[in-house]
Structures are given as structure tokens and as C-alpha cells.
Amino acid sequence: MNAKNSDFGSFAQDVLLGLSSNPKTLSSKYFYDEKGDKLFQDIMALPEYYLTRKEFEILESQHEQILRPVLESGEPFNLVELGAGDGLKTKILLRYLRDNQVDFSYFPIDFSGSVLKELKESLVQEMPDLKVTTIENTYRGALKERAWDNGKRSLILFLGSNLGNFQLKEAYEILDHLMIGTNHSDWVIIGFDLKKHPQITLNAYNDPTGVTRAFNLNLLARINKELGANFDLDSFIHWPSYDPISGECRSYLVSTKRQQVYFSSNQETIHFEAFESIFMEVSKKYNLIEIGELAERSGFKVIQNFTDPETYFADCLWQKK
Known part of the structure; x- marks a missing residue:
């Protein structure tokens, strides 16, 4: 997916601003063009990348308990998903709701139009009666616009440790938008990668087959293609690090x-010194106490935390106060 004309200027501006800063940085939201979407799906299938597997395990074994408080009223509701991706895990919930004849509408949100198109096509095949409205937008933009706001209560899905892709200050800003984008008593199911042995965490972002490296380098390839740059991909190495104190894998x-x-698009030149780095992405890990503090600070109450047997991952049910 090439950047849409309306987005081209902001893409170019963000890239040049980030590469002109010190230290250099690129926004991880631009990872997801058509090739980036496919590479991330490959990452999710890696044996080292436990996050998707563990969250799938939680949702598959505990979806009834997770959804029970939401369904007790029997009222119709909106199921809104931030960062829907390919919907693999969400389909566990969708099938359960469909099989129990629950009255709901699904609003998947993603920055990538290509992945939304694939998700909707797969849902039309698998669940043709499902009411689906895709929203191509950022988290902040979608929560501000609230295209699903139709007087019904909402259940917001924020799965896959997506909040972990923001440093703590930014995470609070996202949760502030989440508070603004929800009504009293709306529900949130939010995924968190939990702190664990540092080597297990680091391995998830440094697979020996090089898929994660290719995923990061693909952003440089996208910049070459869409902004007329001449990055030499072979002259960059992928380097992850993990700080067990902050919980940040960078x-x-x-x-x-x-x-x-x-x-060539704007005749700008960016200089690199030998072994100068570009900060590409953060994936922050939390413990359950920190998760509770996030909820309290953001105007939500924790109803229950659901974890896998190894306590690698948590899906947390929150409700807006």
C-alpha cells in the first residue's frame, strides 16, 4: 500500500524530521505497508515471538469468562478494536459472540488500509452475517472521531501489547484518548506483555532467521520507494536491546x-556517521502492579486480569469509572 495522497506529506515530514533529529528516529506506525503487514504476520508465527501465541492461548481458553461481565446486561453493543491487524485472535471472540447470537457491531481500526481490506474479506467469507465497519485511522484519530458512537455501549479491544509500542508518557497519552473516546461504564480489554526472564524477551525481537531484521529494514525500503531516497539496506544492521528496569525492549x-x-522527492540529504543509529521501535513490558497504576491513573478500574499459565502475557478487563 503506497501512502495515500493525503498522507504523503505527513509521511515525508515525519521521516525527514525524525532523521534530522539527534538521536535519529523513525515512527513505527510506518512499518505497515503491504510488505510490512506480511512480514509482521511472519514474525507472529516465529517460535521466539511468544506474544501472539500466549495471548491466543488466553483468549481461546478464557474468552467466556472475559466476556461474561460485558454480556450480563444483554444489551447490544459496539465491539471496537484498536490495531485490528489480521484479526486472528479477535476471531475467537467474534465466533463466540456470533454462536451465542449476541447483538453487536464490529469496528476494526488500523493504520494500514491493506490489512483492513484483507480482514474484511476474510470475515465476509467466514462470518457473512457479521456487521463490520472498517476504520483506517490512528488510535488517537479514531478515538477522537468515534465513528461508532451510536448511543450503544462499547467494548474496546486493545490487544497484542499494542500499548507497549509507546513509551510510558505516550502510553498515558493514548490512555487519556481512550478515556475521552469512551463513555461511562464502557469496557476495555487491553493486552500487556509481562516482565519475564530478559533473554526470553530479547529473543522475541532478535530471531535467528532474520525476519525481524527484514521487518525493520522494510521501512527503509518503503522510504526509498515512496520518497525517492537511496538507503543502502546492506549498510545497516538490526540491533535490539532490553532494559529489565524500565521494561523497554528497543x-x-x-x-x-x-x-x-x-x-530525490525534495532534494534533502541526511548524513550518517559510522555506527550512528536510528531508533525504530519500543516494546514496553509491565508487571500487574504497574498495569493497575495505569488503569487508576487513566480513569478505569481493573475488573480482572487474565494470564497464561506461565504468566508471560495478560489480557486485562477494565471498565470506565
Whole structure:
């Protein structure tokens, strides 16, 4: 998916601003073009990438308990998903709701139009009677616009440790938007990757087959394609690190030589020193006490935390106060 005309300017602006800053940085939201979507699906299938597997395990074994408080009223509701992706895990909930003849409408939100198109096509095949309205937007934009606001209560899904892709200050800002984008007594199911052995965490972002490296480098390839840059992908190495105190796993691309990158779209040049890095992504891990503090600070109450048997991951049911 090429950037839409309306988005081209912001993409170019964000890229050049990030690469002109010190230290250099690129926004992880731009990972997800058509090739990036496919690479991330490959990442989710890696044996080292436990996150998807563990959350799938939670939803598959505990979906009835997770949804029970939401369904007790018997009222119709909106199921709104931030960062829907391919919907693999969400389909566990969708099938359960369909099989129990629950009256609900599904609003998947994603920054990637290509992944939303694939998700809707798969849902039409698998659950043709499902009411689906896709929303191509950012988390902040979608929560501000509230296209699903029709007087019904809402259940917001924020699965896959997506909140972990923001540093703590930004995570609070996202939760502030979540508070604004919900009404009193609305529900939230939010996924968190939990703190665990540091090596297990680091391995999830440094697979030996190089898929995660390719995923990061694909953003440089996208910049070459869409902004007319001349990044030499072979002159960058992928370098992840994990800080067990902050819980932040950070990914970098490191230039292996002194070089210049030229942008033909606007005739800008970006200089790299040898072994200068680009900060690509953060994936923050939490413990259950920190999760409770996030909820309280953001105007939600924790109803229950659902974890896998190894306590690698948690899906937490919150309700707006």
C-alpha cells in the first residue's frame, strides 16, 4: 500500500524530521505497508515471538469468562478494536459472540488500509452475517472521531501489547484518548506483555532467521520507494536491546559506515556517521502492579486480569469509572 495522497506529506515530514533529529528516529506506525503487514504476520508465527501465541492461548481458553461481565446486561453493543491487524485472535471472540447470537457491531481500526481490506474479506467469507465497519485511522484519530458512537455501549479491544509500542508518557497519552473516546461504564480489554526472564524477551525481537531484521529494514525500503531516497539496506544492521528496569525492549538500525542518504522527492540529504543509529521501535513490558497504576491513573478500574499459565502475557478487563 503506497501512502495515500493525503498522507504523503505527513509521511515525508515525519521521516525527514525524525532523521534530522539527534538521536535519529523513525515512527513505527510506518512499518505497515503491504510488505510490512506480511512480514509482521511472519514474525507472529516465529517460535521466539511468544506474544501472539500466549495471548491466543488466553483468549481461546478464557474468552467466556472475559466476556461474561460485558454480556450480563444483554444489551447490544459496539465491539471496537484498536490495531485490528489480521484479526486472528479477535476471531475467537467474534465466533463466540456470533454462536451465542449476541447483538453487536464490529469496528476494526488500523493504520494500514491493506490489512483492513484483507480482514474484511476474510470475515465476509467466514462470518457473512457479521456487521463490520472498517476504520483506517490512528488510535488517537479514531478515538477522537468515534465513528461508532451510536448511543450503544462499547467494548474496546486493545490487544497484542499494542500499548507497549509507546513509551510510558505516550502510553498515558493514548490512555487519556481512550478515556475521552469512551463513555461511562464502557469496557476495555487491553493486552500487556509481562516482565519475564530478559533473554526470553530479547529473543522475541532478535530471531535467528532474520525476519525481524527484514521487518525493520522494510521501512527503509518503503522510504526509498515512496520518497525517492537511496538507503543502502546492506549498510545497516538490526540491533535490539532490553532494559529489565524500565521494561523497554528497543530496536535500532545501525549504520555500519559513514554515509549520506539523498531524497530525490525534495532534494534533502541526511548524513550518517559510522555506527550512528536510528531508533525504530519500543516494546514496553509491565508487571500487574504497574498495569493497575495505569488503569487508576487513566480513569478505569481493573475488573480482572487474565494470564497464561506461565504468566508471560495478560489480557486485562477494565471498565470506565
